[in-house]
Amino acid sequence: MKTIPSDIGGEPAGPVDTIDHGMKHWERQANAFRSVVQMHGITRTDELRRAAEELGSRYKDMHYFEITTSAMRAVLLEKGLFTEQELAAKMAEIRARFDVPDEMDSPIKKAASK
Amino acid sequence: MSTTPFDHYARGHHDHDHAHDHDHDDHQQPNPANEHDNGPPGEYEIMSRAMQELLEAKGIISAEQVRKRMELFDEEFPYRGAQVVARAWVDAAFKTRLIADGRAACAEMGALLEAERLIAVENTPDVHNIIVCTLCSCYPRALLGMPPTWYKSRNYRSRVVFEPRAVLREFGTELPDNVTVRVHDSNADMRYLVVPMRPAGTEGWSEEKLAGLISRDMLVGVTVPRVPV
Numbered sequence: 001m002k003t004i005p006s007d008i009g010g011e012p013a014g015p016v017d018t019i020d021h022g023m024k025h026w027e028r029q030a031n032a033f034r035s036v037v038q039m040h041g042i043t044r045t046d047e048l049r050r051a052a053e054e055l056g057s058r059y060k061d062m063h064y065f066e067i068t069t070s071a072m073r074a075v076l077l078e079k080g081l082f083t084e085q086e087l088a089a090k091m092a093e094i095r096a097r098f099d100v101p102d103e104m105d106s107p108i109k110k111a112a113s114k
Numbered sequence: 115m116s117t118t119p120f121d122h123y124a125r126g127h128h129d130h131d132h133a134h135d136h137d138h139d140d141h142q143q144p145n146p147a148n149e150h151d152n153g154p155p156g157e158y159e160i161m162s163r164a165m166q167e168l169l170e171a172k173g174i175i176s177a178e179q180v181r182k183r184m185e186l187f188d189e190e191f192p193y194r195g196a197q198v199v200a201r202a203w204v205d206a207a208f209k210t211r212l213i214a215d216g217r218a219a220c221a222e223m224g225a226l227l228e229a230e231r232l233i234a235v236e237n238t239p240d241v242h243n244i245i246v247c248t249l250c251s252c253y254p255r256a257l258l259g260m261p262p263t264w265y266k267s268r269n270y271r272s273r274v275v276f277e278p279r280a281v282l283r284e285f286g287t288e289l290p291d292n293v294t295v296r297v298h299d300s301n302a303d304m305r306y307l308v309v310p311m312r313p314a315g316t317e318g319w320s321e322e323k324l325a326g327l328i329s330r331d332m333l334v335g336v337t338v339p340r341v342p343v
Contacts, residue, residue: 007249009275010275010276012272013268013272018284019264020263022263026163028188029162032180035183042174044302045228045229045252049302069161069162069165073165087168091160091161093164094155094163095160
């Protein structure tokens, strides 16, 4: 009987896409952040995996770094590193930071319109 | 450089080295799979960034530590595994120590590993080894860098344990029938490294030249080293 969503070894599945698609910038940040948190002994790999497994039916529809980020959130909340309220406030602050008033001034937009 | 805690215009810098011919109208789509990573940030990007900033504000970690870690993952970790194996190819005593205690042998070369144990498994004319982490993505990152996309994929994790030869063929690797294929399933405390066979025709090569022959895929066991003809 299947109890955890990550236990997929031995299941039938399709061909392997053997191309390495690399990582997006935010994924590199998320990975480095997790690595630093682990180095400080704040979390352990098995704790993060357990938290990922607790995503249950959501697990299979999420991308890899979405899973690891959700797991990190759950474990840091459990350990009291910050509260739900603090995290929500900080996320709102960051979202606002991205709300660029004149996006045509963005170097990315300028480069793209060349 | 921006002095704000996070310069979002810097995002995706490394993703723009390749040529691409489509336009950038996809900026406004809040799509987490946005390949170019330069539109509005997704929910998980904001979440990850927020957690980092909260721990920074509490003085638990620093932005500098995270930045340094990104550099190590990009510039140093991906090359260490090849250096370790090249050393093992030229130095039999080192190879013995690597097989006996992978973690200690890597430490000799200045590579400190994240997991408790590193088990180096040696390919021979009779045995070929492959590594996987069926449950997640455990991988000797301090030796190989970040796992490639396929290592984390459902298809690889599901199938390599019961039809490794079929998976190997998808990587273009065909092994003789008499070779035993062993698949090693990693976990949080125990990582594997494949030590491939040193190819014929490399007699007298320097350690550095040998390291240039060794790719990540060989150290996971999905390909084998060959001397370019």
